[in-house]
Amino acid sequence: MISNFIIMNGYGLYIWLSFSVVFISCAFVYFKTKKTLIKYEQEFLAELQTLTLEEKNEVLENSKVAQQILATSFETN
Amino acid sequence: MFKYFSSSNIYLLIQKLIKLINSIFFLILVIGLTFALILSPPDYLQGDAVRIMYVHVPAAWIGLACFSVITLLSVLNFVFKVKNFYFINKSIAPIGLLFTCLAIITGSLWGQPTWGTWWAWDARLASMVVLMFFYIFYILTFKLLKKEELITKVSSIIAVVGSVNLPIIKYSVEWWATLHQPASIKIIGSSSIHPEMLLPLMVMLLVFLLYAALIFLMKYKTEIIRIKKKNIKRN
Numbered sequence: 318m319i320s321n322f323i324i325m326n327g328y329g330l331y332i333w334l335s336f337s338v339v340f341i342s343c344a345f346v347y348f349k350t351k352k353t354l355i356k357y358e359q360e361f362l363a364e365l366q367t368l369t370l371e372e373k374n375e376v377l378e379n380s381k382v383a384q385q386i387l388a389t390s391f392e393t394n
Numbered sequence: 395m396f397k398y399f400s401s402s403n404i405y406l407l408i409q410k411l412i413k414l415i416n417s418i419f420f421l422i423l424v425i426g427l428t429f430a431l432i433l434s435p436p437d438y439l440q441g442d443a444v445r446i447m448y449v450h451v452p453a454a455w456i457g458l459a460c461f462s463v464i465t466l467l468s469v470l471n472f473v474f475k476v477k478n479f480y481f482i483n484k485s486i487a488p489i490g491l492l493f494t495c496l497a498i499i500t501g502s503l504w505g506q507p508t509w510g511t512w513w514a515w516d517a518r519l520a521s522m523v524v525l526m527f528f529y530i531f532y533i534l535t536f537k538l539l540k541k542e543e544l545i546t547k548v549s550s551i552i553a554v555v556g557s558v559n560l561p562i563i564k565y566s567v568e569w570w571a572t573l574h575q576p577a578s579i580k581i582i583g584s585s586s587i588h589p590e591m592l593l594p595l596m597v598m599l600l601v602f603l604l605y606a607a608l609i610f611l612m613k614y615k616t617e618i619i620r621i622k623k624k625n626i627k628r629n
Contacts, residue, residue, distance in 0.1 A: 322432070325442040331507050335446045335500045336431075339453065343605055346492055350612045357619045364626050381402035382622050385409065 358386050401618050404478075408611045408618075415608045419601075426601045429594035437591075446504040448594055452602040454497035454522070460490030460606075461525060461553070462560060464532065468553035471546060480546060483553075484536055485613035489606050491529035498522055509573050517566035518574035521559055528556035 325332050365373060365383065376383050430448035437444035464483050471479035501519065502512045513519065535549045567576045578587040585592070 325445070326436070328441060328443040328445075328507055331443060331503045332431075332445050335449055335503045336427075338499055338503070339449045339496050342492060342496060346488070346609060347605075350609055350616075354612050354616045354619075357616050357623070361619050361623045361626075364623050368626070376626060380622060382405045382618060385405060386619065386622075 361386055405618050408615050412611050415604050419604050423601050426597040429597055434594040435590055440508055443507045448598045450500040452599040453493045456602055456606055457490055457494035457497050460486050465553045465557040468550040472550045481617040485610050487533050489609050494526045514573050516572040517570040518572050521563040521566050524559050
């Protein structure tokens with residue numbers, strides 16, 4: 318039964334290749350996008366660290382995005 | 395009302411949506427694959443080769459849909475100068491390119507067992523390759539040009555010119571004699587696909603749409619962070 322499922326009446330090669338190409342490509346794009354997102358989050362935090370305490374507080378008070386990135390970094394750490 | 399469209403609120407919404415998609419994606423993927431590879435019946439003519447349809451058709455639809463959205467937003471951005479549309483387009487274009495390439499590759503893999511050839515320069519296939527090149531040119535404008543105004547102008551022109559190709563893709567199977575079969579699913583009028591095949595196709599379309607939405611949200615989130623980082627530098 319399993320071999321029938323794999324062979325798919327002789328079309329297995331084309332079917333499995335199609336599904337594999339789709340899922341490998343999608344997985345590659347997903348991990349590349351995630352890596353870029355994490356890289357930018359870290360660069361943003363590094364930029365924040367270069368500020369003085371006053372400037373940092375001002376940025377955090379005015380920007381929900383900065384607060385969220387900081388909160389996410391604490392969650393992941 | 396406009397405060398709801400601030401980058402902070404959009405960012406919070408994006409985070410919630412990413413969490414939501416992550417929580418349901420794998421369940422829908424498993425259901426889709428079970429239907430596509432096990433439960434759906436083989437075609438009376440094509441046999442099991444028809445299962446390639448469950449990845450080929452949604453990929454082609456999303457490839458076309460992404461370019462339609464890009465064209466619409468490019469025109470709106472050109473007229474109303476809404477900066478968010480620029481970032482939305484920048485985030486959508488790679489997704490459209492990915493799915494267009496996947497539609498071409500899976501179409502080729504479907505063509506070999508059904509038509510007896512990997513490739514033929516027929517109208518539908520050629521117009522999909524043209525769409526792929528429009529995506530490449532569109533993405534290159536963001537990579538090669540530096541000034542945002544120039545990018546908006548050039549990318550809008552590419553999108554508008556490329557949109558001429560969209561009806562050609564859609565009606566190529568009716569206007570010319572092609573190897574590619576005519577559309578089995580019609581929004582207006584009766585579809586010729588059996589419900590037992592339509593259901594897996596719709597579930598796989600949902601899987602692909604969720605994936606596309608996830609990548610778009612992640613890319614858009616990256617753009618927001620990039621802008622915020624620039625703003626810190628300016629201050």
